[in-house]
Amino acid sequence: MIDFSQPTPVILSEVRQITPTRRELVLNMGPQHPSTHGVLRVRLTLEGETVIACDPVIGYLHRGVEKLGESHRYAQFVPWTDRTDYVAAPSNNLGYVLAVEKLCGIQAPERAQYWRMIMAELTRIASHLVWLGTHALDIGALSVSLYTFRDRERILDIFEKFCGARLTTNMMEIGGFSREIPPDLPEMVREFCRYFPKAIRQYEDLLTENPIWLARTKGVGVIEPDAAINYGLTGACLRGSGVNYDVRKAMPYLLYDRVEFEVPLGTHGDVYDRYLVRIEEMRQSLRIIEQCLDQVPNDGPLMAYESPYVIPPHKTVMTTAEDMQRHFIWVIKGFSPPKGEVYHSVEHSKGELGYYIVSDGSPIPYRVRIRTPDFVNLQSLPYMAQGAMLADIVALIGSIDIVLGSVDR
Amino acid sequence: MGMSAEQSHPNIITTTADWLFSWARRSSLWWLQFGLACCAIEMISSAMPRFDLAERFGMLYRASPRQADLMIVAGTVTKKMAPVVRQLYDQMADPKWVISMGSCANVGGPFDTYAVVQGVDQVIPVDIYVPGCPPVPEALYYGVLELQNRIIRYERLKERYGPEAAEAYREEERQAARSALGPRS
Amino acid sequence: MEEQRQQPMVIEPRSWETTGYWGPTDSEQHPAVRLVRERFPEAFEEATVFRDEMTIRVARLALRDVVDFLRLHPELRYNHLTDITAVDLLSLRERPRFDVVVHLYSIPRRQRLRVKCGVDDGEMVPSLVPIFAGANWLERECYDMFGIVFEGHPDLRRILLPEDWDEGHPLRKDYPLRGYRDYVQPGYEAPAPRIRGTLRRPGP
Numbered sequence: 192m193i194d195f196s197q198p199t200p201v202i203l204s205e206v207r208q209i210t211p212t213r214r215e216l217v218l219n220m221g222p223q224h225p226s227t228h229g230v231l232r233v234r235l236t237l238e239g240e241t242v243i244a245c246d247p248v249i250g251y252l253h254r255g256v257e258k259l260g261e262s263h264r265y266a267q268f269v270p271w272t273d274r275t276d277y278v279a280a281p282s283n284n285l286g287y288v289l290a291v292e293k294l295c296g297i298q299a300p301e302r303a304q305y306w307r308m309i310m311a312e313l314t315r316i317a318s319h320l321v322w323l324g325t326h327a328l329d330i331g332a333l334s335v336s337l338y339t340f341r342d343r344e345r346i347l348d349i350f351e352k353f354c355g356a357r358l359t360t361n362m363m364e365i366g367g368f369s370r371e372i373p374p375d376l377p378e379m380v381r382e383f384c385r386y387f388p389k390a391i392r393q394y395e396d397l398l399t400e401n402p403i404w405l406a407r408t409k410g411v412g413v414i415e416p417d418a419a420i421n422y423g424l425t426g427a428c429l430r431g432s433g434v435n436y437d438v439r440k441a442m443p444y445l446l447y448d449r450v451e452f453e454v455p456l457g458t459h460g461d462v463y464d465r466y467l468v469r470i471e472e473m474r475q476s477l478r479i480i481e482q483c484l485d486q487v488p489n490d491g492p493l494m495a496y497e498s499p500y501v502i503p504p505h506k507t508v509m510t511t512a513e514d515m516q517r518h519f520i521w522v523i524k525g526f527s528p529p530k531g532e533v534y535h536s537v538e539h540s541k542g543e544l545g546y547y548i549v550s551d552g553s554p555i556p557y558r559v560r561i562r563t564p565d566f567v568n569l570q571s572l573p574y575m576a577q578g579a580m581l582a583d584i585v586a587l588i589g590s591i592d593i594v595l596g597s598v599d600r
Numbered sequence: 601m602g603m604s605a606e607q608s609h610p611n612i613i614t615t616t617a618d619w620l621f622s623w624a625r626r627s628s629l630w631w632l633q634f635g636l637a638c639c640a641i642e643m644i645s646s647a648m649p650r651f652d653l654a655e656r657f658g659m660l661y662r663a664s665p666r667q668a669d670l671m672i673v674a675g676t677v678t679k680k681m682a683p684v685v686r687q688l689y690d691q692m693a694d695p696k697w698v699i700s701m702g703s704c705a706n707v708g709g710p711f712d713t714y715a716v717v718q719g720v721d722q723v724i725p726v727d728i729y730v731p732g733c734p735p736v737p738e739a740l741y742y743g744v745l746e747l748q749n750r751i752i753r754y755e756r757l758k759e760r761y762g763p764e765a766a767e768a769y770r771e772e773e774r775q776a777a778r779s780a781l782g783p784r785s
Numbered sequence: 786m787e788e789q790r791q792q793p794m795v796i797e798p799r800s801w802e803t804t805g806y807w808g809p810t811d812s813e814q815h816p817a818v819r820l821v822r823e824r825f826p827e828a829f830e831e832a833t834v835f836r837d838e839m840t841i842r843v844a845r846l847a848l849r850d851v852v853d854f855l856r857l858h859p860e861l862r863y864n865h866l867t868d869i870t871a872v873d874l875l876s877l878r879e880r881p882r883f884d885v886v887v888h889l890y891s892i893p894r895r896q897r898l899r900v901k902c903g904v905d906d907g908e909m910v911p912s913l914v915p916i917f918a919g920a921n922w923l924e925r926e927c928y929d930m931f932g933i934v935f936e937g938h939p940d941l942r943r944i945l946l947p948e949d950w951d952e953g954h955p956l957r958k959d960y961p962l963r964g965y966r967d968y969v970q971p972g973y974e975a976p977a978p979r980i981r982g983t984l985r986r987p988g989p
Binding site: 249250253255257258259261262292293294296298418420421422423424434436441442531532533534536543545547549551557558560562566567569570571574599600 | 922
């Protein structure tokens with residue numbers, strides 16, 4: 192480990208003389224910084240105000256989630272997936288649960304899939320609201336953050352009604368949902384859908400044609416489509432450059448091929464286009480939620496109980512001996528999925544979230560790999576920061592939309 | 601303040617000044633914006649319109665530790681981050697308080713792994729532990745209000761018996777809070 | 786909307802095996818398998834299918850050439866690097882110990898593919914950074930977590946753990962979950978002991 196017996200030299204910045212007239216400053220934008228959205232450290236090499244090189248240092252929130260996945264059962268791992276990308280926890284749960292269902296070869300019933308879609312789209316909106324709030328806050332528009340968090344509280348109320356928790360929801364289960372949907376939940380979601388377009392108009396009124404916003408974000412951090420594909424970017428970072436890749440359209444999972452929505456694309460690949468793409472994604476998410484609410488059957492099974500990999504229903508567990516034994520074995524020992532490996536990805540609000548699970552037939556996964564979108568997207572920060580000014584770095588970090596729990600896992 | 605400790609009979613004007621300072625100190629805690637993980641989002645939510653920790657309680661978040669007197673450690677402290685936490689704590693000016701928010705900062709949370717420090721109290725002394733994963737903003741309020749009570753007691757002891765007695769009592773309260781976290785096996 | 790309500794409620798459930806997102810499940814018909822086998826007959830080892838997923842296993846030293854071929858061939862065009870990761874097969878297979886797994890995706894053809902190669906402890910894998918810029922941090926993470934060295938990587942150092950972490954590579958199967966040492970803050974007297982008991986040190 193680091194030798195702490197000597198006092199830590201507090202070298203946070205260093206000046207290097209390159210030529211008699213040019214000097215370089217290495218500045219540390221440290222892990223504790225109001226604009227780094229968590230514990231990200233960026234070592235900037237500046238010449239005056241212009242950034243020459245930028246080296247993001249991550250790992251300050253590395254908690255060993257993938258190693259935890261190798262020592263806990265499949266159903267136990269769901270709460271840890273919440274905590275990787277904590278602003279959009281249900282999407283993380285969804286990705287993991289779908290990968291496990293693929294491994295076991297089961298599908299949740301239709302009603303559960305519709306509700307999963309509704310919750311996933313609400314999560315996308317909630318995550319984009321946090322993104323917009325913090326991005327605008329960094330660039331200087333404080334009031335936008337107050338508005339977005341006010342609206343986010345409505346979504347968190349819906350989550351709390353559905354599963355009991357606001358932030359780390361632990362919502363999705365292998366096979367569907369084991370608890371019945373509260374009867375007033377569809378009305379609550381519809382109420383939100385009626386209210387939210389007005390809120391999006393409020394944000395757009397404040398920002399989209401604002402000359403300060405345009406000056407800070409237009410032309411900043413341009414990434415060309417070929418470079419974006421080469422870097423492996425996904426999500427709004429890729430679509431802001433004009434590349435049409437959305438996992439919901441390219442490889443539909445759940446019932447996304449039954450609802451109509453559009454995938455917004457940008458043209459220039461700068462911060463402004465990514466902002467417009469995400470705002471439009473919020474609108475399209477509302478559209479999806481409304482269609483799902485219209486299509487969802489009012490009653491029907493919520494869990495694929497006929498499968499041996501799924502927890503038995505509560506009612507028969509309490510009344511029959513056989514299901515009580517099954518429940519006991521499912522909880523204490525776990526289920527043994529077939530041997531093999533799967534990779535399944537979902538369109539998370541930040542990009543393509545993929546889970547690669549290797550199973551050796553035992554109740555504990557052999558390897559759980561979480562392919563998080565922000566980890567791969569953040570690699571392009573040095574490329575986007577070429578020629579940028581110091582203040583643009585803040586806008587760039589905001590527009591890549593990172594959550595450090597997801598980058599570091 | 602030093603004058604009043606030496607005087608055996610503090611006169612009315614000095615007592616009122618002490619009360620004023622202690623009221624100001626607890627009612628306008630400026631906290632260091634130090635969100636590490638998920639609890640940070642709840643901390644931000646508690647400063648936002650619905651829960652409004654900032655305006656109602658007179659608290660304000662500051663980016664620089666030099667300007668803050670409360671540090672809310674919200675989130676998991678990893679071994680890579682721990683020296684940074686200590687450095688920030690050392691940079692804060694006295695008097696300073698620490699609230700450890702969430703289970704990760706209390707005892708390491710659900711992450712008993714190779715990279716996580718099992719509790720921020722291994723790195724800095726903690727006054728209030730707020731449990732939860734993440735704690736609801738109302739729980740954070742409860743912690744802040746409890747901290748304000750502590751500050752009242754601390755200031756009162758300091759003005760009556762001097763700073764060493766106040767510090768000793770504060771250390772006792774810290775130990776009591778730590779042992780309330782649970783048995784250590 | 787009314788028409789959708791009239792639909793029969795039992796719609797054919799989708800099956801995981803027939804999605805077609807990874808190409809044909811028959812390895813004789815899969816274009817990537819066929820073309821890689823033709824072009825690299827000695828490096829191609831096997832092609833396996835599970836659910837709808839096609840996995841190609843190649844020899845370690847040919848990894849970069851195979852991935853480049855998959856990216857550039859006009860019939861294949863796997864131009865998006867999704868993931869590079871590794872699996873430690875300590876208890877499942879004698880040697881080689883690790884599997885480096887590369888997930889590729891073709892944006893124009895909407896098809897995914899997995900390429901694997903076996904690596905032993907101490908052997909090097911050719912790095913994919915000259916082909917995909919996005920491989921940079923992914924390979925650094927593999928090195929950090931497993932200790933697999935990628936030859937040709939411009940800047941191979943630890944990424945998630947502190948740069949001078951000397952306790953090994955955590956995701957290996959013989960590394961304990963709770964680690965080897967506790968963190969001790971120097972100059973801070975009397976921190977609280979661990980609430981979950983002392984760390985078990987590895988054997989004598």
